[in-house]
Amino acid sequence: MKQALTVPRLRAMKSQKKPIAMLTAYDYPSAMLAEEAGVDIILVGDSLGNVVLGYDTTVPVKLEDMIYHTRAVVRGAPGTMIVTDMPFATYRLGPESTLRNAARIMQEGGAHAVKLEGGEELADEIRLLTSAGIPVVGHIGLTPQSVLQIGGYRVQGKSSQEAEKMLADAKALEQAGASAIVLELVTEELAAAVTHSIGIPTIGIGAGRGCDGQVLVYHDVLRYGSGIRDKKMVKSYANIGDTIRNALTEYVEEVRTKAFPEEKHSFPMDSSQSQSSGLGTKLYGGEGK
Numbered sequence: 001m002k003q004a005l006t007v008p009r010l011r012a013m014k015s016q017k018k019p020i021a022m023l024t025a026y027d028y029p030s031a032m033l034a035e036e037a038g039v040d041i042i043l044v045g046d047s048l049g050n051v052v053l054g055y056d057t058t059v060p061v062k063l064e065d066m067i068y069h070t071r072a073v074v075r076g077a078p079g080t081m082i083v084t085d086m087p088f089a090t091y092r093l094g095p096e097s098t099l100r101n102a103a104r105i106m107q108e109g110g111a112h113a114v115k116l117e118g119g120e121e122l123a124d125e126i127r128l129l130t131s132a133g134i135p136v137v138g139h140i141g142l143t144p145q146s147v148l149q150i151g152g153y154r155v156q157g158k159s160s161q162e163a164e165k166m167l168a169d170a171k172a173l174e175q176a177g178a179s180a181i182v183l184e185l186v187t188e189e190l191a192a193a194v195t196h197s198i199g200i201p202t203i204g205i206g207a208g209r210g211c212d213g214q215v216l217v218y219h220d221v222l223r224y225g226s227g228i229r230d231k232k233m234v235k236s237y238a239n240i241g242d243t244i245r246n247a248l249t250e251y252v253e254e255v256r257t258k259a260f261p262e263e264k265h266s267f268p269m270d271s272s273q274s275q276s277s278g279l280g281t282k283l284y285g286g287e288g289k
Contacts, residue, residue, distance in 0.1 A: 002079030004112060005040055007135050007179045010081070013040075013212070014201040020180075020213025022083075022203050023221065026052050026069045030218055031076030041203075042077055043215060044070045044111065046085040046145070051219040058144045061087040063101055070109030083137050084111040088145045091116055091125055098125045102134050113179060117143035119169025123176040130177035138173035140166055141207065142185035155206075157190035167194060174198045182215065183207040185233065206233030 005013075013020055022041040025031040026048045034042055048069055049061040063086075070084045090101040102114045113135035116122055126136045141156040157163050166186065173181055178200060183191045185206040192210025195202040204211030216234060219225050223239040254260035 002035065004079055005081035007113075010041075010179060010201060011199070014199070020201055020203055022213055022215035024048075024215070024217045025073050025077070026218070028072045028076040031073040031080075034218070035077035035080045039080060040213070041081045041083055041215075042073055043115065044073050044082060044084040044109075045115075045217070046087045047217055049087075051217060051225060058085075059088045063087060063090050063104065067105060067109040070105065070111050074110035081113070082111045083113045083115050084109055085115045092118070092122070095125065095128050099128055099132060099134075102129050103132070106134055113137055115139055115182065117145050119165070120172035123172050126173065126176035126178055135179045136177065137203075138170075138178040138181040139184065140169050140173070140181060140186075141183045141191075144184075155185050155187060157187040163187075163190045163193070166190060167197060170194045170198050170202075174200050180212075183211060206231075 010020070020041065021039050022043055023034050023037075023039045024043045024045045024047060025034045026044060031042055044066060046058040046061045046066065048065065049055040049058045052069075053061070053065070055061070066084055066087055070082065074082055084105050086098075086101060086105065091098040105111050105114050114129070115137040116126065117139040119138075119140050122138070126138070129136050142154070157166055167190075170181055180201040180203060181194075181198070183194060183202050183204045186194075186204070186208075188208025188210060191202065191204055191207035195210050195212060201212040203213040203215050205215045219228065220231065220234045221237050223236045223241045224244075225241050226245070228236075228241060251260070
């Protein structure tokens with residue numbers, strides 16, 4: 001059976017220059033397929049708020065949502081490292097609240113690590129979590145939980161001031177004990193510079209070719225859903241949304257035209273029982289018709 005990555009093995013992948021493949025998943029069958037495909041890490045992202053629960057942002061996602069979906073993913077991918085997002089307003093609330101919420105994700109959800117969005121300002125909370133035995137993945141660049149504050153989804157690190165801040169944030173997260181850092185929607189040059197300046201892996205999404213690994217959203221990779229928009233940072237490898245829609249449309253049509261079910265989809269009684277009970281006559285002509 002495949003064994004889940006550990007934090008030391010994850011760090012070793014960076015030193016050995018082995019690219020890290022991370023993918024989001026939110027339920028049992030998706031996690032099972034991801035593990036069968038050989039992904040290194042599954043991220044139970046609060047992006048489930050957008051692609052599963054139908055919210056406009058990740059802000060409404062609750063801690064209970066993350067625990068519920070993490071449980072399903074763990075059951076589907078028992079041999080894969082599972083990282084779960086701490087959702088909006090479950091950290092930055094003081095050390096006791098942060099530790100309690102992270103512990104629930106680990107104990108009740110079964111995750112191997114938690115992910116927090118933010119930079120140097122989270123250093124104390126990350127130290128607290130790691131000292132309690134909870135591995136932490138950082139997340140800088142575009143931080144979706146702060147999208148209302150930063151004014152939308154825009155590329156980060158275009159100015160020298162932003163670049164210096166991100167480099168400082170990455171180093172602070174490493175020093176605080178983070179096991180890896182997600183870099184989202186960051187200029188390629190800056191992402192490469194961050195990657196080379198720290199000893200823990202970077203995992204990019206819209207951050208170019210210089211990161212130690214990459215992560216994409218399950219629904220984007222497969223175009224699973226309706227109204228999936230093209231994004232410069234995403235490559236889709238299939239279009240199962242159209243396949244599913246076409247199949248369901250055909251099913252509805254066959255039900256309405258009585259093309260389904262056919263005789264081969266039905267279960268007849270034993271012929272002798274049917275004759276002795278008189279059901280054959282009643283159902284297929286004669287008495288009772």
